[in-house]
Each structure stands twice: as C-alpha cells, then as structure tokens.
Amino acid sequence: MPTAVRNELRFILNSEVVHLQNVSPTLTLLDYLRLQRQLTGTKEGCAEGDCGACTVLVGRIGPKGLVYESVNACIRFVGSLDACHVVTIEHLADLNGKLHPVQQAMVDFHGSQCGFCTPGIVMSLYGLWLETPKADAERIEKTLQGNLCRCTGYEAILNAAEAVGNTDNSGDKLVVTHEAITSKLAELKDGNRVEISSPEGDTIVPASADDLAAVLEAHPNATVVAGSTDVGLWVTKHMRDISPAVFIGNLVDLQTITEDETGITIGAGVTYTDAFEAISRSIPTMGGLWDRIGGEQVRNMGTVGGNIANGSPIGDTPPPFIALGASVTLQKGSATRTIDLEDFFIDYGKQDRAPGEFVKAVHIPKLPEGDKFAVYKISKRRDEDISAVCAAFRVRLDADGNVESARFAFGGMAATPKRATAVEQTLTGNPWNEAEIERAMAVFDQDFTPLTDWRASAEYRMLTTKNLLKRFFLETQGQAVQVVRHANALAEV
Numbered sequence: 392m393p394t395a396v397r398n399e400l401r402f403i404l405n406s407e408v409v410h411l412q413n414v415s416p417t418l419t420l421l422d423y424l425r426l427q428r429q430l431t432g433t434k435e436g437c438a439e440g441d442c443g444a445c446t447v448l449v450g451r452i453g454p455k456g457l458v459y460e461s462v463n464a465c466i467r468f469v470g471s472l473d474a475c476h477v478v479t480i481e482h483l484a485d486l487n488g489k490l491h492p493v494q495q496a497m498v499d500f501h502g503s504q505c506g507f508c509t510p511g512i513v514m515s516l517y518g519l520w521l522e523t524p525k526a527d528a529e530r531i532e533k534t535l536q537g538n539l540c541r542c543t544g545y546e547a548i549l550n551a552a553e554a555v556g557n558t559d560n561s562g563d564k565l566v567v568t569h570e571a572i573t574s575k576l577a578e579l580k581d582g583n584r585v586e587i588s589s590p591e592g593d594t595i596v597p598a599s600a601d602d603l604a605a606v607l608e609a610h611p612n613a614t615v616v617a618g619s620t621d622v623g624l625w626v627t628k629h630m631r632d633i634s635p636a637v638f639i640g641n642l643v644d645l646q647t648i649t650e651d652e653t654g655i656t657i658g659a660g661v662t663y664t665d666a667f668e669a670i671s672r673s674i675p676t677m678g679g680l681w682d683r684i685g686g687e688q689v690r691n692m693g694t695v696g697g698n699i700a701n702g703s704p705i706g707d708t709p710p711p712f713i714a715l716g717a718s719v720t721l722q723k724g725s726a727t728r729t730i731d732l733e734d735f736f737i738d739y740g741k742q743d744r745a746p747g748e749f750v751k752a753v754h755i756p757k758l759p760e761g762d763k764f765a766v767y768k769i770s771k772r773r774d775e776d777i778s779a780v781c782a783a784f785r786v787r788l789d790a791d792g793n794v795e796s797a798r799f800a801f802g803g804m805a806a807t808p809k810r811a812t813a814v815e816q817t818l819t820g821n822p823w824n825e826a827e828i829e830r831a832m833a834v835f836d837q838d839f840t841p842l843t844d845w846r847a848s849a850e851y852r853m854l855t856t857k858n859l860l861k862r863f864f865l866e867t868q869g870q871a872v873q874v875v876r877h878a879n880a881l882a883e884v
Contacts, residue, residue: 397586403477405481411587414469416633420462420469421465439628440537443463443515446512446688451476451641452576452577454646459521459522460691462692463537471619480510491517492560495555497509499554502548504543505541512540515537526552535552584596592633592635600644604722604723611747612746614633617640617697645751646661659752662693663684667682680781702735704803705802710800710801714785714800715758723748733800733808736808761787762785763784767859768780782856782859792822794818796819797815801839804839805839805840813838814831818831825864828864
C-alpha cells in the first residue's frame with residue numbers, strides 16, 4: 392500500500408507549532424532561527440559543529456520516550472526536525488524577567504566574559520540539568536566537551552554547573568509540559584512521508600525504513616542525511632548541493648539495539664549517545680573511545696550507521712569494529728544482504744553499496760573469552776577532535792603462548808579503514824613476546840603508505856602505529872604504560 396504524503400514539515404519551536412511548506416534542503420536550523428525567526432540568542436561561531444555557540448535542545452520521541460538533547464544548530468538541517476521540539480535559549484526566560492537557574496548560576500560564579508559562547512554553554516548545562524540535576528564533575532566535563540570558551544576559562548563554568556545541581560528542576564517548564572509536549576509530538580508524527588519541493592531543491596522525510604527503500608529506488612542518487620555531522624559541513628563549508636535530501640533521523644525502526652549470545656546489532660539510525668550504554672557494557676574497552684567521538688552535541692546527532700556509510704578513512708568506529716569481525720547489513724528495495732565490514736570499504740570515497748542501497752545495521756560479534764583487545768585514538772586535542780590515527784588490536788593466544796589469530800585495523804593510515812595483514816601474518820603462529828613484536832613492527836611498511844596532512848606527518852603516523860602495537864603488547868603483559876601529555880602532544884585514549 393503506498394505511503395501517504397504530506398507536503399509540510401511540522402515541529403514545535405519553543406511554545407509554537409510550526410508548519411513549513413517551502414523549505415530548502417540545505418536550510419540549517421541556525422539560519423532559520425536567526426534569519427527567519429529573529430531568535431538571535433543562538434550564535435554562529437564555527438559553522439562546523441565544533442565550538443558549541445549555536446547549541447540548542449531538540450526533543451524527540453525515541454525508544455526511551457521524549458528525550459531532550461543538545462545539538463549543533465549550525466549543521467542541523469530544518470528538514471530533520473519533523474515531529475521534534477526545538478528549544479532555544481529564549482525559551483528559558485521567565486515572564487517576569489527572572490533568570491533561569493542555569494543562567495543565574497553562570498552569573499553568580501562569573502562564568503561569562505564576552506558572552507558569545509555563553510548561550511550555547513547555558514543550553515548544554517540546561518540539557519544536563521534536565522537529565523541529571525545532581526551531576527558529578529566527570530559528567531559535567533563530558534557535557535561541556537563540545538563547548539569552547541576563549542576568554543573565561545572553564546573553572547567558573549564548572550563551578551556554576553555544580554551549583555545549579557542544588558536547585559530542584561521539577562518546576563522547570565520542560566518538566567511541567569513533558570506529557571503535553573509528548574502528546575503533541577505524537578500527534579504531529581502522523582506516519583506520512585514528507586515531500587517538499589523548493590527552488591533550492593527537494594526535501595524528503597520517509598515514514599519508515601521500508602519507505603526509505605522505496606524513496607531511494609525512486610531517487611537512487613539522493614543524499615541520505617542521518618545526523619548531518621558530516622553532511623552539514625558539505626553545505627556550510629563546501630557549498631554542495633545535496634538535493635534531493637532524504638532525512639532519516641525520525642526512523643525508529645533504524646534505531647534499534649539488540650543483544651544476544653552472538654553479539655550486538657546496532658541499527659543504522661542509532662546515535663552515538665544511544666549506543667554508548669550497550670557498547671560500553673558489551674565491549675568495555677570501547678567506552679573510552681566513544682567518549683572522544685566529537686563532543687556531546689555531535690554524539691547526540693551523529694549515528695553509527697552514518698559513520699560507516701560515509702566511508703571516511705578517519706572514522707573512529709570502523710577500525711575497532713573491523714578488528715572485532717563486524718558485518719554490515721545493506722538494503723535495496725525489499726532485498727537485504729550482509730557482508731563483512733572490512734569488505735564494505737573499497738577505495739577512498741567508494742564503498743560496496745549500489746545506487747539506492749543503504750546501510751541498515753551493523754553487527755559486532757561478542758569478543759570471545761580470552762581474546763585480548765584494545766583501541767587507541769591519537770589526536771592533537773584530546774576531546775572533540777578528529778583522529779590522526781585510530782588503531783584497534785585483537786589477538787588470541789594458544790595454550791603455549793603463541794599467536795593463534797590476530798586482527799589489527801587502522802584509520803588514518805590508508806584511503807580506507809584497513810587491516811595490517813602483513814603484520815598479522817608475521818605474528819600468527821609465533822610466540823607473543825617482545826622480540827616478535829619488534830620484528831612485526833618493521834612489517835608495517837608493507838601494509839601502509841600514510842599521507843602527510845595538517846593532522847600529522849606520514850612519518851609520525853607510521854612511528855605512532857608501530858609504537859601502539861608495542862604498547863598493546865606491553866599492556867597484555869600487565870605492564871602499565873605511562874602516557875606523557877603536554878601542550879603540544881597528541882592525545883590518546
């Protein structure tokens with residue numbers, strides 16, 4: 392039965408229900424707020440989701456009900472907002488002019504100087520206060536990973552965040568109206584496909600995963616937009632035409648996470664934030680990496696499936712997933728197929744995906760008992776930075792201490808995420824000892840010819856990769872490895 396079509400986007404902006412019938416697929420939420428709605432409290436700093444000055448909250452109904460999350464309005468497209476609740480800093484205002492508790496804490500603890508970044512910081516802390524009123528220092532710092540302040544320094548902001556935890560949030564307007572907003576969003580989400588044509592191009596919001604398949608059969612060259620953490624930059628930095636743009640952030644049937652005796656299966660639409668609990672429980676080593684993928688806003692928007700489908704050689708999830716033997720399920724029309732994740736990446740910008748085919752899910756096998764596994768991220772800045780190198784190591788030893796199997800995968804070392812097969816073969820069947828590790832380190836030159844760019848030189852990448860293998864070996868022997876960090880050092884997990 393054909394899916395019914397609606398020709399307008401419907402969402403809630405603060406307290407108002409918005410109906411948009413003429414919207415460009417490249418219209419960002421930031422430009423809509425500032426230029427069309429004159430809600431100028433939301434600032435543009437970087438236009439690439441890095442500084443957090445544009446942070447707003449977006450409420451969406453997902454597997455856990457209505458959840459408000461901080462997002463970067465500068466790279467979030469209006470087309471992704473159907474049946475969502477957008478909350479800007481203007482919504483915090485009291486009718487009598489009284490500051491919101493989060494704002495008051497920023498004043499009391501001198502958390503603002505020039506003030507440009509302050510609205511974004513307030514909105515990040517507001518989202519945290521709604522979710523976890525009495526957050527500890529670690530959770531506060533994690534929340535503020537995606538907010539940069541150039542003049543105040545963070546101590547005053549952290550003090551303000553701790554102080555607001557002493558204020559009860561039960562009377563906050565988003566708490567009080569939670570049930571009513573949930574009901575209204577459910578009403579707006581009518582199960583119809585959205586199709587909007589404008590002079591700048593077409594916007595399509597499928598009603599389900601099967602409807603997405605039908606849309607892509609009709610528009611095989613469409614741009615599929617999940618979290619827009621990459622696509623947003625295609626528009627704001629490269630001025631690319633993405634029409635027709637197909638927005639899939641609303642598809643709950645792509646947001647499932649299932650765990651069984653074989654491992655964990657993550658739907659392509661699951662965000663990093665939503666995947667964190669299951670990933671860190673199933674593969675504890677991955678938790679540290681997960682917290683360093685972008686900032687909080689990026690993790691709230693970006694999806695696991697998008698990180699894979701984008702095919703970037705510096706994506707952070709493919710190396711550990713490949714080392715763990717992951718597979719990816721693809722769908723075209725009503726047909727699905729599953730392939731090894733490492734075979735999905737063919738060349739730079741090229742994946743094993745036919746026109747009209749999309750990533751549906753990724754399956755990460757359970758790490759067998761006894762296997763040794765670790766993942767390391769090397770970047771110039773510890774938080775919210777792109778990897779220079781991402782390295783994942785997995786090894787199984789036999790009863791005699793010889794290497795029974797090895798899977799080592801890397802990002803940032805080639806045109807695609809890639810295994811070090813020559814190194815693996817060198818180690819397999821031989822003792823797991825320092826002499827063999829030293830011998831294998833020399834073989835990396837057979838597997839990789841890295842490039843020099845502004846993130847790192849080719850020489851640095853190669854040396855780092857070799858040393859990470861040695862670090863992995865030492866850690867499997869129970870030796871603590873001291874990591875020295877200073878202002879100019881690359882950071883690692």
